[in-house]
Amino acid sequence: MRRNKYIPLLLAALFGMTLGGCGGSGGTTEQYTVALVAKSTQTEFWLSVFAGAEAAATEYNMELTIVGPETEEDYETQNQMVEAAAKDGADAIVFSAIDFENNAASIDSAAQQGVRIVAIDSNVASDQVSTYIGTDNYAAGQMAAQAALDRVEGPLKVGVVNYDISSANGQERERGATDLFLKSGRAEIVSVINTLAEAEQAQTDTAALLRAYSEINVLVAFNEPTSVGAARAVEEAGRSDDLFLVGFDSNVITIDGLQEGSVDALIVQNPYAMGYLGVESAYKLLAGQGSVEQTVDTSTKIVDRDNLFTMDSQKALFTFEKRWN
Numbered sequence: 001m002r003r004n005k006y007i008p009l010l011l012a013a014l015f016g017m018t019l020g021g022c023g024g025s026g027g028t029t030e031q032y033t034v035a036l037v038a039k040s041t042q043t044e045f046w047l048s049v050f051a052g053a054e055a056a057a058t059e060y061n062m063e064l065t066i067v068g069p070e071t072e073e074d075y076e077t078q079n080q081m082v083e084a085a086a087k088d089g090a091d092a093i094v095f096s097a098i099d100f101e102n103n104a105a106s107i108d109s110a111a112q113q114g115v116r117i118v119a120i121d122s123n124v125a126s127d128q129v130s131t132y133i134g135t136d137n138y139a140a141g142q143m144a145a146q147a148a149l150d151r152v153e154g155p156l157k158v159g160v161v162n163y164d165i166s167s168a169n170g171q172e173r174e175r176g177a178t179d180l181f182l183k184s185g186r187a188e189i190v191s192v193i194n195t196l197a198e199a200e201q202a203q204t205d206t207a208a209l210l211r212a213y214s215e216i217n218v219l220v221a222f223n224e225p226t227s228v229g230a231a232r233a234v235e236e237a238g239r240s241d242d243l244f245l246v247g248f249d250s251n252v253i254t255i256d257g258l259q260e261g262s263v264d265a266l267i268v269q270n271p272y273a274m275g276y277l278g279v280e281s282a283y284k285l286l287a288g289q290g291s292v293e294q295t296v297d298t299s300t301k302i303v304d305r306d307n308l309f310t311m312d313s314q315k316a317l318f319t320f321e322k323r324w325n
Contacts, residue, residue, distance in 0.1 A: 036050070036065070036067070037085065039122065040070075043225060045249045055275075062283055065090075075097075075098040082110050094278040104126045120278040121135075122167055131295070131296060134274050134298055138175060141172065141222070143267055143300060145178075146180060147246050151264065155187070157215045158189050159190055160174060163194065207233040211237075217242065221245070227247025231247065235262040250316070265302055268317060
C-alpha cells in the first residue's frame, strides 16, 4: 500500500463554507493513527478528498495513511484494506463504501477490534458507523433534475448514466432525480444504464444509449468518470447543441465541456470538506472531544455557463493541487 500526501494550495478557500470547531489538538502529545480507505485514488474528486484529509491530519497531529483500489467496483480489495488497517493498529478508519452491503462485514469486524468508523461520501450498511459525512445524495439528484427542468423547455426525454448499482450514493442520486423528473409532469425517463466508473467504458455505453434512443434530449451522469464519458459521447455524436447534459463533480474535461457546449451543468460536491471533516471527526471520537453529529451534509453547488467564472464557482472547481511524496 502506498502512502499518499496531498498539500492544499488555497487554504483561504477551504470548503466554500465555514467549518465549526476546527481547533488544533490542544497540545496533546498522543498521536492517533487513522486510515482513509477510499473508492479510488485516481480521480480529481478523490485527490481533493485526500488534500482535505491531509490538512486535518496535520492540524490534529495524526498519522494518516491513504489507500484505495484501482477501480471503483473492487469492494473485495477495499475489504482487504480495511482488514489490513485494523491489523496494523489503526485507531480509526475513514471509509467510503463501494458496495453498501458487501463492505459491511469488514467494517463490523474492524469496529469489533476497537477501531472507530467514520463514513464519507458513500455510506455502508453497518451500525458501527459513528458519523456519515458527505453529500445529501437524494437532494443532489433532485438538484441535477432541477437544473435540466429549469433550463430545457418542453418535454424532457431523459437518459440516466449511473455507475455501480450497489453504490449507495449513486442509487440515491438516481432516485432523487427520477422522483423530481416524474413529479414535474413533463419528463420521461427513457432509459437507465449502469456502467463502470471509468470514463472510457462510460463513453462507450453512453454512445450506445444515444444510438438506441435518439429521442433523448437530457442526459444525467452521477459521478466524475461517468460524466467525463458522457461528455465525450455527446461531443462525438455531434449532440452538443440539442442535448442537455448534467454531470457531477469537477474534472478538466467536463469543465472544458461547459465552455464548449458538450456539458450544460455540473453538480459540484465538496470533497475537500469530506476529507477534512472525516479526519477531524476521527480525532474528536478518539480524543473524547464531545459527540459528533450522526450525519454531516457537505455543500453542493450547480455550476453552469452563466456562473462558471464567478469566484464561488472557481473556488469549487479549482481549489487544490496534488503533490506525491
